[in-house]
Amino acid sequence: MAYNWNWEVFLQPSVTGDDTYLGWLLTGLKWTVSLSLSAWVIALVLGTIVGVLRTVPNRWLSGLATAYVELFRNIPLLVQLFIWYFVLPELLPPALGDAFKQSHPLWQQFFSAMVCLGLFTSARVAEQVRSGINSLPRGQKAAGLAMGFTLPQVYRHVLMPMAYRIILPPLTSEFLNIFKNSAVATTIGLIELSRQAQQLVDYTAQPYEAFIAVTVLYVLINVTVMFLMRRLEEKVRVPGFIGGK
Amino acid sequence: MYEFDWSSIPGAIPLLANGLLITLEVTLTAIVVGIVWGTILAIARLGSNPVLSRLAAAYVNLFRSVPLVMVILWFYLIVPQGLKAIFGNDIGDIRLTSALVAFALFEAAYYSEIIRAGIQSVSKGQIAAGLALGFTPGQTMRLVVLPQAFRNMTPLLLTQAIILFQDTSLVYVIGLSDFFGTAYKVGDRDGRLVELLLFAGAVYFVICFSASLLVKRLQARFAK
Amino acid sequence: MxxxxxxxxxxxxxxxxxxxxxxxxxxxxxxxxxxxxxxxxxxxxxxxxxxxxxxxxxxxxxxxxxxxxxxxxxxxxxxxxxxxxxxxxxxxxxxxxxxxxxxxxxxxxxxxxxxxxxxxxxxxxxxxxGTKLMVKKTSGIKDFPDLAGKNVVTTAGTTSERLLRRMNEEKQMKMNIISAKDHGESFLTLETGRAVAFMMDDALLYGEIAKAKRPADWEVVGTAQSKExxxxxxxxxxxxxxxxxxxxxxxxxxxxxxxxxxxxxxxxxxxxxxxxxxxxxxxxxxxxxxxxxxxxxx
Missing domain, CATH: 3.40.190.10 (Periplasmic binding protein-like II)
Structure with missing residues (x-):
């Protein structure tokens, strides 16, 4: 059966009259990007804290941090998302759970997906942070302490600045992953890019155009992020050290 | 407070076990095909033929920049005619076939990057030595480089397998009843979604956590 | 041979x-x-x-x-x-x-x-x-105009989804429309309180009630928006x-x-x-x- 290509379909107003189909795509892009960026902030902050805790000389703290990482790394992202979205509101005190469930659906979907993606990725970031810190020569920490810094100060001024630079490449790939993983939010109905791809198939009956357009947008996101992270790597490079060439 | 009722789980064990078999089928197929196809891609990428090398790089980069959800949907909604042309009309459950193909092709891109790094970790001297012994380049790759490369990257390949095992839950988007899909359906059917989702999470955790402990032990032994 | x-x-x-x-x-x-x-x-x-x-x-x-x-x-x-x-x-x-x-x-x-x-x-x-609404009996919702500004669920890809969206556009009802994957998930959304009404074909709504934990809690209301x-x-x-x-x-x-x-x-x-x-x-x-x-x- 010959396929009727029709790229102009994106310029047509949607049958529901709220926008053009191109507008639907851009809405999807907007949600994908804002979900990924806000989850990334959570992942960086929590991942740094947990990663640092895994390296501190306190069995309880490091044990707790290890448990956190193992928990979020060993349950599939989709299952975690459903637990955040379907299970948690039922376990909250009824008043709080109902308030959440009666809020704007988009907000519920976005909030669940953001927290889920953020925590899921934070466990991975924590592993990178830990290996970054562990890869530094032990003398650095000793030197910092000998100079009279407190342990938090040693982390803040000596260890972390180097560790971050070392783990920048793996962090870049985690950052890229978060954009890809954000597509999982389609399962709870958030109108991000891959959801819009499915809606476009349903509404326009032009499946190839819809899927190609959305795939291209994901590739573009990927290329843009890689470009920006390369620039960042060049900028923070310490001459004579790893990555400094 | 929410009142838990776990009573629908025991009766659903046979259904859930069936689902787990589907999960394992997708995982194992993707591992085997992914590693074989990934090795070919890695060798093509590192090889001297510029066209093959570019094609392999384009394949890997494309699959690595698109979400797995999209890849699964591509193979389910968009290309079944192609699949039918290849496998014939009698391919049974199109959802399973398209999931198997999607996962295998997708994982190959990730495995190929691991394998490429593994090949590059073998020192150049080894290749020179192999060639000096009179091996052809193909023989050198097969008999000298790959055995060492695979030994070096086994832990990484296994870790990727655990991630893959978790990712197979995404077949939910095409309605295939893997372990997670079955748990969801049972929960929906009995109005006990909360319990079933928590149960599914616990099962995944136990399996993946044990597997990752095994990988760690293996890694320690390799490091010796 | x-x-x-x-x-x-x-x-x-x-x-x-x-x-x-x-x-x-x-x-x-x-x-x-x-x-x-x-x-x-x-x-x-x-x-x-x-x-x-x-x-x-x-x-x-x-x-x-x-x-x-x-x-x-x-x-x-x-x-x-x-x-x-x-x-x-x-x-x-x-x-x-x-x-x-x-x-x-x-x-x-x-x-x-x-x-x-x-x-x-x-x-x-x-x-x-005919396309109608399923609501909780105690909700006080009787017909479509009562839905203004509320969370309403329907199933993705159905005629009801299109009708709801069009209603939002033409009558500026400001409903928050949730599009669920299947009728089962739509009803779950209604049952857990995420939406106040579920718009769907009347026969299907009666079917969902037959599946509910407490069938007596639910009713089908509203003027049919379309005959299909x-x-x-x-x-x-x-x-x-x-x-x-x-x-x-x-x-x-x-x-x-x-x-x-x-x-x-x-x-x-x-x-x-x-x-x-x-x-x-x-x-x-x-x-x-x-x-x-x-x-x-x-």
Whole structure:
């Protein structure tokens, strides 16, 4: 059966009259990007804290941090998302759970997906942070302490600045992953890019155009992020050290 | 407070076990095909033929920049005619076939990057030595480089397998009843979604956590 | 082994000779004959039309008609047995899956309308519904205007989804529309309090109530926003297949068989909970059974 290509379909107003189909795509892009960026902030902050805790000389703290990482790394992202979205509101005190469930659906979907993606990725970031810190020569920490810094100060001024630079490449790939993983939010109905791809198939009956357009947008996101992270790597490079060439 | 009722789980064990078999089928197929196809891609990428090398790089980069959800949907909604042309009309459950193909092709891109790094970790001297012994380049790759490369990257390949095992839950988007899909359906059917989702999470955790402990032990032994 | 080619040739020749004329012009019938199998698209939670019972077996009013159609196809092609494959579809992917050849015929709860006729063909109508609302009895919601500013759920890819969105656009009702994956998930959304109303075809709403934990808590309200005809979906431009399917449905309707199936699913207790939907036949349905047709309402 010959396929009727029709790229102009994106310029047509949607049958529901709220926008053009191109507008639907851009809405999807907007949600994908804002979900990924806000989850990334959570992942960086929590991942740094947990990663640092895994390296501190306190069995309880490091044990707790290890448990956190193992928990979020060993349950599939989709299952975690459903637990955040379907299970948690039922376990909250009824008043709080109902308030959440009666809020704007988009907000519920976005909030669940953001927290889920953020925590899921934070466990991975924590592993990178830990290996970054562990890869530094032990003398650095000793030197910092000998100079009279407190342990938090040693982390803040000596260890972390180097560790971050070392783990920048793996962090870049985690950052890229978060954009890809954000597509999982389609399962709870958030109108991000891959959801819009499915809606476009349903509404326009032009499946190839819809899927190609959305795939291209994901590739573009990927290329843009890689470009920006390369620039960042060049900028923070310490001459004579790893990555400094 | 929410009142838990776990009573629908025991009766659903046979259904859930069936689902787990589907999960394992997708995982194992993707591992085997992914590693074989990934090795070919890695060798093509590192090889001297510029066209093959570019094609392999384009394949890997494309699959690595698109979400797995999209890849699964591509193979389910968009290309079944192609699949039918290849496998014939009698391919049974199109959802399973398209999931198997999607996962295998997708994982190959990730495995190929691991394998490429593994090949590059073998020192150049080894290749020179192999060639000096009179091996052809193909023989050198097969008999000298790959055995060492695979030994070096086994832990990484296994870790990727655990991630893959978790990712197979995404077949939910095409309605295939893997372990997670079955748990969801049972929960929906009995109005006990909360319990079933928590149960599914616990099962995944136990399996993946044990597997990752095994990988760690293996890694320690390799490091010796 | 020279015998084998000879036997094959004879078999092929015989196949050609016995193939009815209609199979020649229908791609779908030819495929069924060649492969000996047919793939039926069904729903997972379109109660009471097409859904899983608690043993994951497909049952329902539309499914029974679908099996009648399979029998008719078998008779038409003079096949002893046809391998029946079942493929669950959702509202959002059913049209694509019929178009791309994954399923040969879908019977469930699909409305025949002119918009969809551009993409697929429809069989004779087998049911007529109106789109209404399911709400909690205590909610105080009586009709569509009460929904302004509220969370409303419907199933993705249905005519109700389009109607709701259009209502939002034209009447500026500022409803927050949640599009769930399937009717089961839509009802879950309503039941857990995420939405105050579930808009869907009335028969399906009664079906969902039959599944609810406390059926007495729910009711179906509102002025029907549209009248819609359900048909089985087929690929376009396959007159030969459509003729067989239409005849099978018309035969069931005029012979009184469809009345019996109707009574079984709408006037008697049905799985999974053994609840009776108590939906007497509407005038439209009676008329349809007297004069089978494939007309869309819009």
């Amino acid at each position: 020279k015998l084998l080619p000879a036997v094959l040739t004879a078999a092929v020749a015989a196949a050609f000779l016995t193939t009815p004329a209609v199979a020649q012009e229908s791609a779908t019938l030819k495929k069924i004959k060649d492969t000996g199998s047919i793939t039926l698209g069904h729903r997972e939670s379109s109660i009471p039309f097409s859904y899983y019972d608690d043993k994951q077996q497909v049952i329902g009013y539309a499914y029974e008609l679908q099996r009648k159609i399979v029998d008719a196809v078998k008779a038409e092609l003079k096949l002893d047995k046809v391998d029946v494959k079942l493929m669950p579809v959702t509202s959002a992917n059913r049209i694509t899956l019929v178009q791309n050849g994954t399923v040969d015929i879908e019977c469930g709860s699909t409305t025949n309308n002119t918009e969809r006729q551009k993409q697929v063909a429809f069989s004779n109508t087998f049911f007529v519904i 005809a359900y048909g089985c979906m087929l690929r376009k431009d396959d007159a030969g297949f459509k003729k067989v399917v239409d005849a099978a449905i018309a035969q069931a309707q005029t012979s009184g068989e469809a009345d019996k199936i109707y009574a079984k699913w709408f006037m008697n207790p049905i799985p999974p909970k053994g609840l009776n939907l108590n939906m007497p036949m509407s005038d439209e349905m009676k008329e349809l059974h007297k004069a089978p047709n494939d007309r869309a309402y819009e």
